[in-house]
Structures are given as structure tokens and as C-alpha cells.
Amino acid sequence: MRRAHPVEVIRAAERPLIEAAAAAGDPDAVMRRAAAGVAHHTAALLRERTGGVYGRSVLLLVGSGDNGGDALYAGAILRGRGCRVEAVLSSPDRAHERGLAALRRAGGRVRGVESVGSHVPVPDVAVDGVVGLNGRGPLRDPAARIVGSLAAAGVPWVAVDLPSGVDADTGTVHEPHVRATLTVTFGLLRRAHLLASPECGRVELVDIGLTEPSAGPDAVQCPDPAEVGRHWPVPGLDDDKYTQGVVAVRAGSERYPGAAVLCVSAAVAATSGMVRYVGSGADAVLAARPEVVCHPTVADAGRAQAWIVGPGGGTGPDAVADIDAVLAEGRPTVLDADALTCVATHPVLLRSATAPVLLTPHAGEFDRLTGGWDRGDRPGALRRYVAGLRDRGIEATVLLKGRVTLVDDGETTFAVDSGSSWAATAGSGDVLSGIVGALLASGRAVSGSPAWPAVEAATVHGEAARRAAHRHTVGAGGAHRGPGAPIGASDLLAAIPGTISALRGRESLPHGAFWQN
Ligand SMILES: NC(=O)C1=CN([C@@H]2O[C@H](COP(=O)(O)OP(=O)(O)OC[C@H]3O[C@@H](n4cnc5c(N)ncnc54)[C@H](OP(=O)(O)O)[C@@H]3O)[C@@H](O)[C@H]2O)[C@@H](O)CC1
Numbered sequence: 001m002r003r004a005h006p007v008e009v010i011r012a013a014e015r016p017l018i019e020a021a022a023a024a025g026d027p028d029a030v031m032r033r034a035a036a037g038v039a040h041h042t043a044a045l046l047r048e049r050t051g052g053v054y055g056r057s058v059l060l061l062v063g064s065g066d067n068g069g070d071a072l073y074a075g076a077i078l079r080g081r082g083c084r085v086e087a088v089l090s091s092p093d094r095a096h097e098r099g100l101a102a103l104r105r106a107g108g109r110v111r112g113v114e115s116v117g118s119h120v121p122v123p124d125v126a127v128d129g130v131v132g133l134n135g136r137g138p139l140r141d142p143a144a145r146i147v148g149s150l151a152a153a154g155v156p157w158v159a160v161d162l163p164s165g166v167d168a169d170t171g172t173v174h175e176p177h178v179r180a181t182l183t184v185t186f187g188l189l190r191r192a193h194l195l196a197s198p199e200c201g202r203v204e205l206v207d208i209g210l211t212e213p214s215a216g217p218d219a220v221q222c223p224d225p226a227e228v229g230r231h232w233p234v235p236g237l238d239d240d241k242y243t244q245g246v247v248a249v250r251a252g253s254e255r256y257p258g259a260a261v262l263c264v265s266a267a268v269a270a271t272s273g274m275v276r277y278v279g280s281g282a283d284a285v286l287a288a289r290p291e292v293v294c295h296p297t298v299a300d301a302g303r304a305q306a307w308i309v310g311p312g313g314g315t316g317p318d319a320v321a322d323i324d325a326v327l328a329e330g331r332p333t334v335l336d337a338d339a340l341t342c343v344a345t346h347p348v349l350l351r352s353a354t355a356p357v358l359l360t361p362h363a364g365e366f367d368r369l370t371g372g373w374d375r376g377d378r379p380g381a382l383r384r385y386v387a388g389l390r391d392r393g394i395e396a397t398v399l400l401k402g403r404v405t406l407v408d409d410g411e412t413t414f415a416v417d418s419g420s421s422w423a424a425t426a427g428s429g430d431v432l433s434g435i436v437g438a439l440l441a442s443g444r445a446v447s448g449s450p451a452w453p454a455v456e457a458a459t460v461h462g463e464a465a466r467r468a469a470h471r472h473t474v475g476a477g478g479a480h481r482g483p484g485a486p487i488g489a490s491d492l493l494a495a496i497p498g499t500i501s502a503l504r505g506r507e508s509l510p511h512g513a514f515w516q517n
């Protein structure tokens, strides 16, 4: 499990180290440790991209604070390894003095940003030391102009601590900002490393001697895919179809029979056990998955350990009555798609729930549930909504979909980056609800919270999409090669078994966001 902390926790953990260094008469000792990590990983990136370090060119974009200090000290080390290093200072009179002196001593060039003009020299690698923990809002000009120009020229960016323009706590991505190929951070992951992971690229965590505090309520957590694989339910010696968990699905309509097929098929693929179906799409469901047991009504469905209600299921009086009936069964329930619209119009429905409920909105459905939310602060908006439900006595967990899917049960925020955006395709949400419902039926809810199965399902879902998009480009040793190709939700569905198998095994997945150390 990776844990990422809020800025105040990071500052508190760093304080004793900084104070000890200052007391020993070496106030930059911690900064130099951080800078050594930046230099090490920048050199590794140079080797990856250009085949060497000596003679390569590095541009440092340096702001007015300690983030710029890290970059300057790192530049001095890279100069010592034979790189041509040029620092561009966004505020020449406020740049970190001792860092600047170190770079000059090592033979690095220094100039003010105003002197760069419209012709920005194109280096092999650029280092973003504009702002880190203390950054607020978007990158400002003229630094923003240089970032834009080098990004357009395809120069890879190494972000020191955090990409500038990305908020450390909320993960808000302001425009303009740095989109990093590599982010080198220190001691503890910052929340933005998980909340805005696509902007961070590969994240390298450098040991600067900090002790990790226990995860507070504002920590963001993310499981390793191998951990998800390790806990995936498999049939035991004494299991039968019932003991592994039966999931019942109320989905589909005359208008949307496909939603039922996708959801039910995903539930079948995700676990063994048994899937029941209630709805008007029984013929299509049976044609796709003859092992599914169909029932005419919710009341007629036999026992189930969990329910999924909503994909393509309609929003009329029948649908509302069925949600009420399912919640009254007292089983863990996933409310997705149309069921969320019903809940938005009839919030009282959630009061019928006596067992854990998981709501799985996309951004538009979350709009309906909340009446409008602050899209710049996804984790904050999610936490406030869950807390508001709790204030009304409703203990629901919410999964907010997106490239980075967030899950919040009121105690913990989880973030799962799909690792690619191939999952953004119609019907893919129906597949997700099928997977998570099957996991809930298998008893994967920990202490009654559906958060963990939701996180596991999102992990498999994102990885299945990525594998599906690369299915024609598998190279030697199973590694994915090539750029991938568009997929539909059925392709994602078909990739679920292979994904579970890969996560359970030792196969290594070349997945940027997953390979953080
Ligand atoms: N603490 C530690 O122990 C260690 C810390 N370390 C390092 O220190 C970093 C934190 O350094 P820091 O506190 O000096 O702040 P930092 O992020 O450099 O900001 C500086 C100033 O920038 C400005 N600014 C704000 N927003 C802006 C924007 N959008 N665009 C342009 N400018 C903007 C704003 O000043 P303003 O211009 O608003 O007056 C702000 O005060 C941390 O991320 C890590 O890298 C490591 O060495 C390890 C040990």
C-alpha cells in the first residue's frame, strides 16, 4: 500500500531533520540529500533517453524558494558528472543563494528568465524547480512560457518534489502546469502524487531520513497491483457456488439491453460462484452468458450476498421501487448509473439501506447527487459529500470515476490511476460495477466497508483496459510494445481473466504509475 500525506504532515515530519541540520551548522544538509536524489534520477533519465550523462545538456528552471534550491544543488552535481548545466532564474534576486553559489562553483551557467527571450535553448532534459510544496495556482509567466516552449519541443521534464502548477494537497491541475516525465520527491509521498499521478509521470521517492507517520484521516492510499492480485478471491477446497458468493444484478432495459450484458458478464468473469439477473434483458444476458440464473422480479430472486442495481436500468417508478426493494434485502449493494439518478431525485431511498452501500458516479452523476461540486478539488468534494451523508445517518461509500478513480468511505480516501485512458469508453462503467459487485458478494468488504473491493475492482478495470488496448502488441516475455489501439467495453471485459491472472502471478506489468519506489 502506498500512502501519500498532506503538506502539514510532511512539514511536521521534516522539521526535526531541518532543525538538527541547522543546529549542526549545516542548514542545507537535508536539501543536499534531496538534491543528490534529483541528480541521480535525472542522470538515469538522461541515460535512458540519450544513452549517457557526460556532455548532455540540462536546463534548470529555478523559482524563489527551497524547491529552486534543490534544483540548483542537483545542477551542481550533474555539472560535476560532465553535463552542460544552465539555470534560468524566475526571480534572480530571490533565488537560493548557497545553491546558486554551488552551481556557479561547479561551472554551471546562470541567467535571469527575462534574458531568455523568445528563443529557448532546447536541452536534453529540463528540471522543474519553480515551486514545490508552497506552490499556489498555475505557473506564472515568464516561467510558463519556457515550460510551454520546451514541452512543445518534446523535452522531458523532471519535477523536483511536484510538477509546478499542481496543488500538493488537492492534486488540482492548474493551467498552465508542468507535465513531468519523472518526479523526484523526498521522504514521503505528497497527496498529489496519487491524486494527479498522470501529471507526475514516474515517481521516485528519495530517502532523506524521515520516519513515515501513521496514516491520518487526510492521507490518500493506493494499493500495489500485486497486493490486489494476492487477495483476489479464488475457490477453496470446500467451496461451492454458493459459499463463494452469489451476486444479483438488476440492470438493463428495452432501450439499454447491452448494459445488462456487460455488467453481468463482468460479474461472471470477476469471481467464481454465481450470478443472478433480474430485468428485461434476460434473453440477451443468457445468449452471452448461459450460466446466469434469471428471475422475473427482485422478490423472486433467490438469496444473494450482494446486489448491483442500475446500469441501463431506467429511472421510472419500477426502477425506484426495485432500488427500495433491493436495499431492504439488507445485502451490500452497488448503486450505479440510472440508480444514482433515482437516488438524486429520491434521496430518501438511501435511508432504506441496512447494509453497506457503494455509489459509483461519474462526474456528471456526481453533479446530480451533489447539486454541483468543485471539480478543482475532487477529493475534498468527495469527502464532503460522504460526510454529508453520514450527518444524515447514511453510511455510504462513494467511488468517483475518472482517469484517477477516487474511493472514500468517510475514513479513508483511496486513489487508483488507470495507468492509461483507454477505459474511457461507453459501457466501461457497467463492467466496473459488475466486477465490484462480484467482489462484494465474495465477502471482500473489510469491516463492512466496500472501499477495499471498490479499489480492487478499479485496479483490475484500469489494467484490463490497458491490456486490451495492447493486445496486438505483446512482445517477448509478455511485455507490451507499441502504442496500443482503441477498445470498446467488450474488449475490456474480455481482458478481465488475463488481468486477474497476471496480477495474481509474478508477471511484471510495465505500468508507469505502478512502478514507484
Ligand atoms: N522543507 C524541507 O525540509 C525540505 C524541502 N525541500 C524542498 O523545499 C520545497 C519547499 O520550498 P519552499 O517552502 O521554499 O517553497 P517553494 O515550493 O519553493 O515555493 C517558493 C515560492 O514560490 C512562489 N510561488 C508560489 N506559487 C507560485 C507559482 N504558481 N508560480 C511561481 N511562483 C510561485 C511563492 O512565493 P511568491 O512569489 O508568491 O512570493 C513561494 O513562496 C519542497 O517542495 C522541496 O522541494 C527539500 O529540500 C527537502 C527538505
Ligand SMILES: Nc1ncnc2c1ncn2[C@@H]1O[C@H](COP(=O)(O)OP(=O)(O)O)[C@@H](O)[C@H]1O
Residues within 6 Å of the ligand: 337, 362, 400, 401, 402, 403, 404, 405, 418, 420, 421, 422, 423, 424, 425, 426, 427, 428, 429, 430, 431, 432, 461
Ligand atoms: N480519462 C480516463 N482514463 C481512464 N479511465 C477513465 C477515464 N475516464 C473515465 N474512465 C473510466 O471509464 C469508466 C467509465 O464509466 P461510465 O462513465 O459510467 O461509463 P458507462 O456509463 O458508459 O458505462 C469508469 O470506470 C471511469 O473510471
